[in-house]
Structures are given as structure tokens and as C-alpha cells.
Amino acid sequence: MKYKKRKIADFFANFTTYISAFFSILLLGGIIIYILSNGASNLSWNFITSDYKETLNVVDVKATSRVYDDPEIEGTYFSEKYGVGLKDAKTVDGNPCVQISYLSVNSPFLTLNCKGGFYDAKIGENLDVLMGISEENTDVFASSKDGAQKFALALDNSVEVFYLHVIHGGGGIRGSLLTTLYLICLTLLFSLPLGVGAAIYLTLYAKEGKFKTIIMNMIDATSGVPSIIFGLVGMIVFIPFVGTISGRNVFSIFAGALTMTIILLPIIVKTASEAIKVVPSEYLSASLALGASKTQTIFKVVLPNALPGLITAVLLSIGRIIGESAALMFVLGTSIEDYPKLFNGSTTLSLHIWSLTQAEVPNFKAACAISIIILFVVFLMSISVKIIWYFYTKKRGAA
Amino acid sequence: MEAIFKIENLNLFYGETHALKNVNLDIYKNKVTAFIGPSGCGKSTLLRCLNRMNDLIPSCKIEGNITFEGKDINTLNTVDLRTRVGMVFQKPNPFPMSIYDNVAYGPRCAGIKKKEKLNKIVTDSLKKAGLYEEVKTRLKDSALGLSGGQQQRLCIARCIAMEPEVILADEPTSALDPIATQTIEKLLQELKKDYTIIIVTHNMQQAARISDYTAFFLLGEVIEVNKTTSIFGNPQDKRTEDYITGRFG
Numbered sequence: 001m002k003y004k005k006r007k008i009a010d011f012f013a014n015f016t017t018y019i020s021a022f023f024s025i026l027l028l029g030g031i032i033i034y035i036l037s038n039g040a041s042n043l044s045w046n047f048i049t050s051d052y053k054e055t056l057n058v059v060d061v062k063a064t065s066r067v068y069d070d071p072e073i074e075g076t077y078f079s080e081k082y083g084v085g086l087k088d089a090k091t092v093d094g095n096p097c098v099q100i101s102y103l104s105v106n107s108p109f110l111t112l113n114c115k116g117g118f119y120d121a122k123i124g125e126n127l128d129v130l131m132g133i134s135e136e137n138t139d140v141f142a143s144s145k146d147g148a149q150k151f152a153l154a155l156d157n158s159v160e161v162f163y164l165h166v167i168h169g170g171g172g173i174r175g176s177l178l179t180t181l182y183l184i185c186l187t188l189l190f191s192l193p194l195g196v197g198a199a200i201y202l203t204l205y206a207k208e209g210k211f212k213t214i215i216m217n218m219i220d221a222t223s224g225v226p227s228i229i230f231g232l233v234g235m236i237v238f239i240p241f242v243g244t245i246s247g248r249n250v251f252s253i254f255a256g257a258l259t260m261t262i263i264l265l266p267i268i269v270k271t272a273s274e275a276i277k278v279v280p281s282e283y284l285s286a287s288l289a290l291g292a293s294k295t296q297t298i299f300k301v302v303l304p305n306a307l308p309g310l311i312t313a314v315l316l317s318i319g320r321i322i323g324e325s326a327a328l329m330f331v332l333g334t335s336i337e338d339y340p341k342l343f344n345g346s347t348t349l350s351l352h353i354w355s356l357t358q359a360e361v362p363n364f365k366a367a368c369a370i371s372i373i374i375l376f377v378v379f380l381m382s383i384s385v386k387i388i389w390y391f392y393t394k395k396r397g398a399a
Numbered sequence: 400m401e402a403i404f405k406i407e408n409l410n411l412f413y414g415e416t417h418a419l420k421n422v423n424l425d426i427y428k429n430k431v432t433a434f435i436g437p438s439g440c441g442k443s444t445l446l447r448c449l450n451r452m453n454d455l456i457p458s459c460k461i462e463g464n465i466t467f468e469g470k471d472i473n474t475l476n477t478v479d480l481r482t483r484v485g486m487v488f489q490k491p492n493p494f495p496m497s498i499y500d501n502v503a504y505g506p507r508c509a510g511i512k513k514k515e516k517l518n519k520i521v522t523d524s525l526k527k528a529g530l531y532e533e534v535k536t537r538l539k540d541s542a543l544g545l546s547g548g549q550q551q552r553l554c555i556a557r558c559i560a561m562e563p564e565v566i567l568a569d570e571p572t573s574a575l576d577p578i579a580t581q582t583i584e585k586l587l588q589e590l591k592k593d594y595t596i597i598i599v600t601h602n603m604q605q606a607a608r609i610s611d612y613t614a615f616f617l618l619g620e621v622i623e624v625n626k627t628t629s630i631f632g633n634p635q636d637k638r639t640e641d642y643i644t645g646r647f648g
Binding site: 207208280282283285286287288289290291292293296300301305 | 452457505
């Protein structure tokens with residue numbers, strides 16, 4: 001009887017654990033699948049390498065008496081009057097557009113009139129907002145929303161197009177990618193020497209006592225502070241500080257790197273301290289007994305043996321920099337720049353996502369595509385941490 | 400006979416624990432002195448006093464005098480002292496580097512950079528430690544790939560590379576098998592010509608085999624110091640006799 005009761009209790013306990021495990025996995029899997037399914041179609045080399053800001057050319061063009069031959073390409077609507085083939089396509093960031101897919105030899109589109117000169121349209125550029133005059137002297141309008149077929153028809157109807165947008169590029173994330181790289185390099189440049197230095201001091205030099213305990217507790221406490229508070233500090237302290245160097249109190253990557261440095265310091269100090277602590281003390285005493293000074297011992301024996309732990313600290317930091325958004329909003333700003341500069345604001349990948357979703361027409365697909373990139377990099381970081389430790393312990397095991 | 404170390408009225412405390420009590424001892428040059436005694440009797444602690452390795456333990460407090468060649472060791476620079484007084488540890492502890500780099504570590508730290516000079520030091524030290532023939536083809540291999548006995552001889556070679564005057568050996572064979580132990584003992588016998596050796600051992604036969612002088616420790620006190628032959632043949636103190644005849648320990 002007693003046994004049966006226990007069996008039932010066990011069953012329910014097991015059941016709840018399985019159910020909760022199932023739901024948590026379902027949730028996490030669901031999020032990843034959602035992001036993958038929404039963003040994957042948008043992910044392309046072009047997306048990664050092109051500018052965010054498109055270049056818009058306002059042009060006008062007159063038809064000639066010539067009629068161009070239709071190359072009859074599947075999906076391309078050809079304008080015989082202008083010798084240009086159009087197709088329905090998507091911009092780099094996933095919005096529908098009308099794209100030039102074919103240009104005949106001698107097409108007037110190769111010498112479009114624009115303000116102060118000529119502009120030659122290229123295959124792959126997008127057209128929008130057409131205004132023209134037909135043979136019957138009526139107005140012709142078309143926009144990218146009408147689709148390629150209607151757009152081509154409108155072109156054929158016009159003897160003269162006096163207003164047309166030719167749009168080049170845009171929608172890419174190259175600028176944000178660069179900003180992220182700048183931020184990573186700069187932040188590591190500041191935080192690694194500081195963090196590892198502090199770790200060396202705390203583990204190898206500081207005397208046990210109240211002072212050390214207080215410092216250690218403070219480091220623990222600061223690693224739990226929400227990053228937005230650091231962002232605020234960054235805005236109040238670092239932007240004016242960088243302003244004294246650059247002369248302008250504006251958002252800047254430099255200030256962003258300083259802010260990330262204080263966010264990362266506790267993490268780096270802790271990880272590096274752990275890495276230094278696990279270096280066998282026999283190495284330390286062996287080195288000292290050989291008449292090496294403490295500094296020599298630290299640089300020749302302790303740090304090389306703590307290297308896997310230090311690399312882990314670096315990888316964790318990179319992951320954190322890529323993922324951080326709240327704090328950086330205060331110091332980097334949210335305007336997407338194609339050519340990021342050290343003393344100007346721009347967006348990291350995470351902030352790029354935020355900016356995309358805050359636009360008039362939120363572009364969730366592009367946001368998801370960036371999310372995939374971020375997830376991939378962070379995933380890569382944690383995998384490499386595992387791999388490094390695997391090889392490290394293997395090497396130690398052979399000892 | 401010339402005493403290289405003179406220890407006078409040495410008292411050592413680990414926090415509250417009185418680990419060495421009023422130790423007076425002379426260590427003679429170019430002789431092997433063995434410290435014997437049961438575990439926790441302070442023999443390793445005394446050994447670590449001689450090259451000031453106890454400085455690394457924050458709670459350790461030392462009173463009394465130790466002179467090395469007539470100079471108070473506290474007035475000597477630790478780096479200088481430790482190059483002249485080398486140490487071999489209980490557990491073989493080569494660095495996770497190549498065999499060559501292990502031996503060259505000390506000289507490099509001392510500022511020797513010339514390749515030919517380093518090569519010579521490494522070869523000579525390995526030859527003296529009786530390891531050269533076994534490893535000459537794989538000097539660039541990791542030292543961790545050597546056997547325990549070879550690792551310990553490498554540690555001795557690493558110590559010799561600094562050309563010390565004294566070698567402190569803290570139970571150098573306790574982690575080794577009998578054959579490796581024999582090799583190390585033979586090696587220490589040979590090194591006696593050029594170096595003063597102080598060896599801490601648990602193994603009384605070992606002390607009897609290799610040492611010239613023996614000091615018997617008990618509970619932080621030096622009970623008896625004498626020529627090894629007299630200690631083992633004709634112990635003056637009852638406790639020494641009890642220990643070496645195996646009544647306790």
C-alpha cells in the first residue's frame with residue numbers, strides 16, 4: 001500500500017519535470033525556428049556587404065524612335081521603347097521592388113539625364129515613382145507598388161519620362177558590422193589589460209584580508225548591475241570625456257567602447273582570476289625556487305598556463321559586446337551609419353535591429369536576418385570555449 | 400669543517416601552530432645531510448626556510464637566525480639566494496614546456512640569451528643529471544611526456560643549470576618507484592662532489608645509504624644530529640633509537 005503511494009508520487013513528480021522540460025525546450029526552439037524561418041530568406045552576401053542607405057537618383061529620359069528587341073527572359077517584363085527589362089524582386093532588406101534585369105545595347109537608360117549630367121542605370125538597380133507623358137499627351141504614373149509588369153507598360157506608354165527614381169543599393173548591414181568590429185577591438189584593447197592586470201593583482205599579490213574581500217564582493221556585485229545603468233553612466237561621464245578629446249559632445253564608438261569596458265571588467269576579472277587560480281601552484285614554486293622573479297614567473301609560467309581561461313574571457317566578452325544593446329543606445333545612438341567613425345555615433349548589429357523595428361515601416365524580416373547572424377556568432381563563441389577547454393584538459397590529462 | 404648554513408635558535412609559527420622549536424643546526428659544505436623524522440615534524444618546513452620559500456606563506460612567522468656562508472639570509476635578495484640554493488620538490492614538477500625549455504628556464508630568467516651558451520648549459524646539466532642519453536633526441540618534446548623518474552631527474556637538471564651551491568631535496572623519491580629511486584640516489588651520491596645536498600626523507604634506509612650527516616626531528620624539535628653512521632649505529636637519544644628501530648613513526 002505504502003509502496004503504491006510512493007509510486008504515484010514519483011509518477012507525478014516525473015510527469016511535471018518532463019512537462020516543464022518539454023515546454024521550455026518548445027519555447028526556446030520556437031523562438032529560434034521563428035527567427036530562422038523569417039530571416040533566412042533575407043540572408044545573403046549582398047545583405048552583409050552593402051550599404052544601409054540607398055543612393056537615389058532622380059532622372060528623366062526621352063524615348064527614341066527605335067524599338068528594341070525583347071530578349072524574352074522568363075519573369076522579365078520588357079519595355080520595347082526604352083530597351084529595359086524589369087522584374088519583380090526584393091530589395092536587400094526584403095521589401096518588394098521593381099528591378100532592372102536587362103538592358104539592351106544602346107538603351108536610353110544607359111545615358112539617363114540627371115541633375116548636372118548623365119547617369120547610367122545598371123542591372124540590379126531599382127526603379128520607383130515614374131511620371132511621364134504619353135503620345136496622347138496624358139500623364140502616366142507608376143510606382144514600385146504596381147509591380148514590374150505595370151511599370152514596364154507605363155514606360156512603353158510614355159514618350160517622355162520626366163521624373164523617375166533610380167535607386168542603387170541600400171538595406172545592407174555593412175556599416176553596423178564594421179561598428180561592431182570596431183567596438184569589439186577597442187573594448188578588448190581597454191578591458192583586457194585592465195581586467196587581467198586586476199586579476200593578477202587580486203590572485204597573486206593582494207594579501208588576504210578585509211580589503212580583498214571587499215573588492216571581490218564589489219566585483220561580484222557590479223557584474224549583476226543592469227547594463228542600462230552603465231549606459232546612463234556612459235552617457236553622463238564618457239560622452240563629455242570623449243568630447244574633450246574630439247571636441248564634440250556626441251555619440252561615439254569610443255564612448256561606447258569605454259562603456260562596454262566597465263560592463264565587461266567584472267566578467268574579465270572573475271574569469272581571469274579563476275584561470276590564474278587553476279594554474280598548479282607547483283609551477284609557481286618551481287619557478288620561484290629557480291631564482292625567477294615574481295614578474296618573470298607571472299609572465300613566463302602563470303599567464304601561458306592560464307591562457308585557455310583568458311581566451312574564454314575574451315570570447316565571453318565578444319559575445320557580450322555583440323549582444324549588448326540597452327547600454328549602447330545611450331552612447332552609440334541609434335542612427336545607422338554606413339561609414340562608421342571612431343568619434344561618431346553608429347549602430348552595432350543589435351542596435352541595427354532596434355532601429356529597423358522602430359522605423360516607420362518596421363522591417364522585421366531584416367531584423368530576423370541580423371538576429372540569425374548574432375545568434376550564429378554567439379553560438380560560435382560558446383562552441384569555441386568548449387573546444388578550447390576540451391583540448392586544454394586533454395593536454396593536461398596526458399601529463 | 401666548514402658550515403655553509405648555520406641555524407641558530409630558529410622558531411617558526413604557522414599562525415598559532417609552533418612548527419619549529421628552537422632549532423640549532425649546522426650544515427656542512429659538500430656533504431649530504433638528511434633530515435629524518437615522522438610526518439609533520441617540521442623537517443620540510445626547515446628545508447623551505449633555507450631558501451626562504453616560506454616567505455610565500457602569509458601566515459608564516461620566523462624568529463631566529465639562519466646564516467648562509469656567514470650572511471643572514473634575510474639580508475640576501477630572494478632571487479639571489481634561490482639561484483645559489485636550488486630546490487627539488489617532492490612531486491616532479493616540470494613546466495609544461497619542452498625538455499630544453501625546462502632546463503633553460505632558470506638561466507633565461509637570469510638573463511642568459513645566447514643560444515650557444517644556453518645549449519651548453521642544457522647539455523651539461525642534463526649530462527650531470529644522467530638524463531642526456533635518454534632524451535638527447537627529443538629535447539624539443541614536452542617534458543610531461545617523460546616518466547616520473549625522468550621528470551624528477553629533469554627537475555634536478557633544471558636545478559643544476561643554475562649552478563647552485565646547495566641543493567635542497569624535499570622527499571625527492573617519495574613519488575617514484577624503487578628503480579627510479581635507485582637512479583636518483585646514485586645521482587645524488589655523484590652530485591655530492593660539487594654540491595652541498597640537504598635531503599628530507601621518510602625513508603630511513605635512504606638516509607642511511609646516501610647521507611653523511613643525519614638530523615632526527617620530532618614534533619618541531621631537533622632531537623639528535625650526528626654522523627649518519629653514529630645515528631644509525633649508536634643513537635644517543637632514546638627517541639631516536641625508538642624511531643630508527645621502527646617502534647613508532
